[in-house]
Amino acid sequence: xxxxxxxxxxxxxxxxxxxxxxxxxxxxxxxxxxxxxxxxxxxxxxxxxxxxxxxxxxxxxxxxxxxxxxxxxxxxxxxxxxxxxxxxxxxxxxxxxxxxxxxxxxxxxxxxxxxxxxxxxxxxxxxxxxxxx
Numbered sequence: 001x002x003x004x005x006x007x008x009x010x011x012x013x014x015x016x017x018x019x020x021x022x023x024x025x026x027x028x029x030x031x032x033x034x035x036x037x038x039x040x041x042x043x044x045x046x047x048x049x050x051x052x053x054x055x056x057x058x059x060x061x062x063x064x065x066x067x068x069x070x071x072x073x074x075x076x077x078x079x080x081x082x083x084x085x086x087x088x089x090x091x092x093x094x095x096x097x098x099x100x101x102x103x104x105x106x107x108x109x110x111x112x113x114x115x116x117x118x119x120x121x122x123x124x125x126x127x128x129x130x131x132x133x
Contacts, residue, residue: 033086033087033088033113034055034081034083034087034093034113035055035056035057036054036055036132036133037052037053037054037055037132037133038052038053038054038055038118038130038131038132038133039051039052039053039130039131039133040118040120040128040129040130040131042128043068047067047068047069047070048067048068048069049065049066049067049068049074050065050066051063051064051065051128051130052064052065053130055081059080059081059082060078060079060080060081061078061079061080061081061095062076062077062078062079063076063077063078063079063095064076064077075100077097077098077099077100078097079095079096079097079098079105080095080096080097081093081094081095081096082094087111087112087113087118088112088113088114089112090110090111090112091110091111091112092108092109092110092111093108093109093110093111093120094106094107094108095107095108107122108123109121109122109123116131116132117129117130117131117132118130118131118132
């Protein structure tokens, strides 16, 4: 469970890394572009499932993950998030909080939004596509 959550988070933060160059609109708040629900599938030959991110305007995100092979591991957890940069160009998404088992969690990934599709690239350069619902 932690592996895939971390992969998704890294993917989102990796995309954001490219937008850290200093510019005059660094103070712009682009988090409204994230508001709403984003869903996608993840997986490999061993494990697969879905990821759902519900971004709130209060810098909170509800992260829900399902596991096709291990439904007893499904979870939903509220966490905090920060967005650095413009997600329509390339931005870094940071998500942190406490996992269901009580362990601390933090991840960041690079994201880019194109219409109803969010491309997430994690620190292992794994790509996940989420669709706005």
